[in-house]
Amino acid sequence: MSSSMPYEASLDEEKKRQFTKKFKLVDRIAASIIRHKKLFLVLFSLLFVAFWFGFPQFGLWSKDPKIVIILAVNEGGGVLKWKGEQEWEIERISIQNKRAYAKKHGYGLTLKDMHTAKRYSHEYREGWQKVEVLRQTMREFPNAEWFWWLDQETLIMEPEKSLESHIFKRLDSLSYRVLDEFNPLNLQLDLPYVDYTGDVDLLITQDCGGFNLGSFLVKNSEWSKLLLDIWWDPVCYEQKHMIWEHREQDALEALYANEAWIREKTAFLPLRSINSFPPGACSEFQGDSRFFYNEKEHDFVVNMAGCSFGRDCWGEMQNYGSLLERRTTRWYRSFF
Amino acid sequence: MVFKLKHKPARGGSMRGWPAKFRNFFMDSKRRRKQVFTLFSLGGLVFLLYILGGLFGRSHTSKAAAPQKVHGYYLNDIQAKMPLIFPKVQDAPILKELKIKGLFILRIDVNKVGRYVLKESEPPMTEKEKAEITDSKALAKRMFLDHGKMVYRKPTDYPEVVIVTLIDFDYYDQQSLLKIVQNRVNYAVRHKYGVYVRWAQEFIPAVQKQNVKDSYDSFKPLIMRAAIYAFPQAKYFWFLDQDALIAQKDISLQSHLLNSEMLDASILRSVPVVAKSNIKTYEHLPVENVDIIYPQTNDGEIDTSSFIVTPSVYSKAFLDYSGDPLVRGFDWNSDSHCIGHILQWHPTLLARTALVVPKTIASVFDPTQSTNKKLDAQTLHYTDGDLVVSFSGCRERGSCAQDVGTFYEHIEGNQE
Numbered sequence: 001m002s003s004s005m006p007y008e009a010s011l012d013e014e015k016k017r018q019f020t021k022k023f024k025l026v027d028r029i030a031a032s033i034i035r036h037k038k039l040f041l042v043l044f045s046l047l048f049v050a051f052w053f054g055f056p057q058f059g060l061w062s063k064d065p066k067i068v069i070i071l072a073v074n075e076g077g078g079v080l081k082w083k084g085e086q087e088w089e090i091e092r093i094s095i096q097n098k099r100a101y102a103k104k105h106g107y108g109l110t111l112k113d114m115h116t117a118k119r120y121s122h123e124y125r126e127g128w129q130k131v132e133v134l135r136q137t138m139r140e141f142p143n144a145e146w147f148w149w150l151d152q153e154t155l156i157m158e159p160e161k162s163l164e165s166h167i168f169k170r171l172d173s174l175s176y177r178v179l180d181e182f183n184p185l186n187l188q189l190d191l192p193y194v195d196y197t198g199d200v201d202l203l204i205t206q207d208c209g210g211f212n213l214g215s216f217l218v219k220n221s222e223w224s225k226l227l228l229d230i231w232w233d234p235v236c237y238e239q240k241h242m243i244w245e246h247r248e249q250d251a252l253e254a255l256y257a258n259e260a261w262i263r264e265k266t267a268f269l270p271l272r273s274i275n276s277f278p279p280g281a282c283s284e285f286q287g288d289s290r291f292f293y294n295e296k297e298h299d300f301v302v303n304m305a306g307c308s309f310g311r312d313c314w315g316e317m318q319n320y321g322s323l324l325e326r327r328t329t330r331w332y333r334s335f336f
Numbered sequence: 337m338v339f340k341l342k343h344k345p346a347r348g349g350s351m352r353g354w355p356a357k358f359r360n361f362f363m364d365s366k367r368r369r370k371q372v373f374t375l376f377s378l379g380g381l382v383f384l385l386y387i388l389g390g391l392f393g394r395s396h397t398s399k400a401a402a403p404q405k406v407h408g409y410y411l412n413d414i415q416a417k418m419p420l421i422f423p424k425v426q427d428a429p430i431l432k433e434l435k436i437k438g439l440f441i442l443r444i445d446v447n448k449v450g451r452y453v454l455k456e457s458e459p460p461m462t463e464k465e466k467a468e469i470t471d472s473k474a475l476a477k478r479m480f481l482d483h484g485k486m487v488y489r490k491p492t493d494y495p496e497v498v499i500v501t502l503i504d505f506d507y508y509d510q511q512s513l514l515k516i517v518q519n520r521v522n523y524a525v526r527h528k529y530g531v532y533v534r535w536a537q538e539f540i541p542a543v544q545k546q547n548v549k550d551s552y553d554s555f556k557p558l559i560m561r562a563a564i565y566a567f568p569q570a571k572y573f574w575f576l577d578q579d580a581l582i583a584q585k586d587i588s589l590q591s592h593l594l595n596s597e598m599l600d601a602s603i604l605r606s607v608p609v610v611a612k613s614n615i616k617t618y619e620h621l622p623v624e625n626v627d628i629i630y631p632q633t634n635d636g637e638i639d640t641s642s643f644i645v646t647p648s649v650y651s652k653a654f655l656d657y658s659g660d661p662l663v664r665g666f667d668w669n670s671d672s673h674c675i676g677h678i679l680q681w682h683p684t685l686l687a688r689t690a691l692v693v694p695k696t697i698a699s700v701f702d703p704t705q706s707t708n709k710k711l712d713a714q715t716l717h718y719t720d721g722d723l724v725v726s727f728s729g730c731r732e733r734g735s736c737a738q739d740v741g742t743f744y745e746h747i748e749g750n751q752e
Contacts, residue, residue, distance in 0.1 A: 178403045193561055193652075195406040226653050229684040235666045235677060259656035260561075261649065 064143040065108030071098050071150050077115020086314035101159045127247020128232050135228045151214040153304040155320050175267040185210045193260040201265040205275045208282040211249050214303045215275040275303045280311045408565045411457045414485045419495045419530035421486045425513045427476040428505040454541040487566040494569045495530035503578050504536040512737040515744040519581045527588040532563040553671035557659030564647045577641035580726040581743050593696050596623040602692040610676035611636030627651045627688040631698040634716045640671040642698040650688040698726045
């Protein structure tokens with residue numbers, strides 16, 4: 001106090017001026033808040049409610065996602081056998097992976113419960129669940145353009161790649177529509193009346209045994225809705241349920257084999273573009289570069305297809321999970 | 337406060353350099369105002385662009401290269417000069433004599449199962465070749481195999497409606513076939529419609545049960561698909577069974593059924609799709625959504641002897657699906673059973689289907705009743721004035737050829 005004494009008078013004046021200058025604006029705002037206490041309380045409450053409970057369509061930034069990822073989770077759902085710790089963990093890792101990816105690129109993500117239900121237990125109705133989930137999701141996201149179906153045992157290994165740059169922008173060079181080069185089912189190559197000039201509405205892959213629906217893209221269109229309606233019919237299923245091991249996959253193959261309207265909207269992507277396999281799947285084709293995940297070539301997605309049939313899902317998930325972590329970790333992460 | 341004062345940087349003296357300038361720069365109220373204004377307007381512009389960018393979201397194109405040209409069952413086409421495509425009916429006796437065996441190649445596979453196959457890539461016969469063939473049998477066979485290649489691609493005066501009929505040279509004699517075809521051609525010429533008539537036997541290689549008797553019904557979606565390919569710009573395709581004649585040549589199908597008021601009045605809404613079914617036709621079915629039209633018989637079954645489709649994705653899906661060998665492989669009681677099933681199980685197709693009263697395009701001739709009875713709501717069978725007389729049931733009676741003959745005389749005699 002004593003040291004400042006000599007200066008006090010002049011400095012005080014100066015300080016006051018400084019202070020008032022500095023805090024004039026804040027003061028004024030505070031004063032106006034105090035004056036209109038009730039108004040501000042209402043305003044704040046409204047903003048608070050809108051933020052926490054508001055509808056997304058009222059937001060200025062929020063718009064419906066153009067691409068929606070459908071992740072099939074809870075496969076089996078512990079109905080026929082216990083859902084163990086590892087299954088929970090696989091599910092958690094898988095969801096985390098897709099959530100981060102969807103957030104990064106502004107896609108929608110919806111998790112669909114695929115637990116075993118009695119309504120699908122009849123031998124004619126098994127495999128129908130996927131189609132029903134797709135139809136339901138199309139109703140849920142009427143403004144989405146594309147849906148990307150992913151099974152639970154998948155991991156997006158290159159989260160940097162967007163679907164636009166990886167798939168849609170180079171659809172011309174990437175996809176193929178005639179099975180002349182790779183035709184594991186030996187389907188007839190050419191059907192009458194197939195008009196390939198239109199848009200593609202369904203993008204699927206073929207593995208060593210035929211169509212694979214572990215990861216596929218379907219457009220939100222009239223055609224797709226019609227396909228989802230036609231896909232399952234007891235008349236076909238009754239004749240074939242002993243032969244069709246892969247259920248909806250086989251049903252789609254049968255439709256593709258004989259019907260021009262299905263064929264003209266379907267295109268195929270190379271398996272490794274959205275659906276690479278670990279060495280355990282299609283194991284009889286070991287070494288075939290068309291099927292298996294290749295880290296060096298930056299394959300987009302790995303699908304541990306069929307790992308629950310005598311393979312170690314948890315081991316595979318851990319393996320690819322740690323690989324993903326290694327790949328996506330930035331150098332600066334080592335500092336903190 | 338005391339500490340603050342102590343640490344306050346000294347003002348003036350040698351320290352007066354860039355900080356002061358800097359401060360002055362911001363303190364100068366005029367310039368500052370300008371600065372702030374520019375900054376905010378720039379920020380506002382960026383914000384606006386961001387919002388606008390969000391509004392016009394990028395659209396994901398999904399075009400991919402078309403690897404093949406669209407073609408029909410045959411790889412080659414023959415351009416028809418007229419929109420009236422029908423086979424040379426005079427060949428019927430020769431074709432009947434040749435039989436299926438003589439018309440197609442029989443291929444026997446490893447399981448010793450024989451199947452008739454078609455050579456899709458065979459080029460059509462040229463005029464020169466035609467002139468060189470002297471054997472009437474060989475010529476008839478070549479004409480039979482070439483007939484499916486006919487397409488109509490003239491750009492002007494395109495027919496809006498195409499009448500499609502399958503004729504069977506094994507069932508009808510040449511005279512009756514001529515009458516059936518002539519009846520359709522006369523009607524089409526009068527209303528500038530197209531005609532697409534094919535031999536039923538042409539479709540034998542495309543089905544599993546390779547005879548006309550078992551597979552006639554599964555030929556219907558196939559011929560409709562072929563007709564859509566042959567007449568790419570037509571708006572409606574009307575399948576009319578061979579056991580039927582068009583009785584009113586003056587009424588056009590469009591004024592009679594296809595215009596929106598008439599169609600709206602004819603649609604059966606909220607009725608069971610097939611008799612006793614819990615699934616009913618839609619109460620609300622806008623006329624512009626209708627892509628498939630089937631008459632429902634008086635017993636509430638679907639009459640598949642006369643139906644109309646438009647060349648939309650729904651109709652194509654419906655035709656492809658109802659012609660799928662797997663669907664046809666099911667043990668159906670009848671064609672009506674099959675179509676009834678498809679419509680009941682696939683609501684997307686039902687939402688595009690109009691079931692209409694039979695009087696419109698499938699009035700059934702009842703030999704026990706008079707045909708000139710006055711029209712009232714109770715008359716369900718064919719009476720004079722109806723557009724179509726259908727002889728369904730004539731096969732059981734064994735009177736098809738006779739019925740065709742009688743009515744043909746009556747119709748043509750009336751109007752010429």
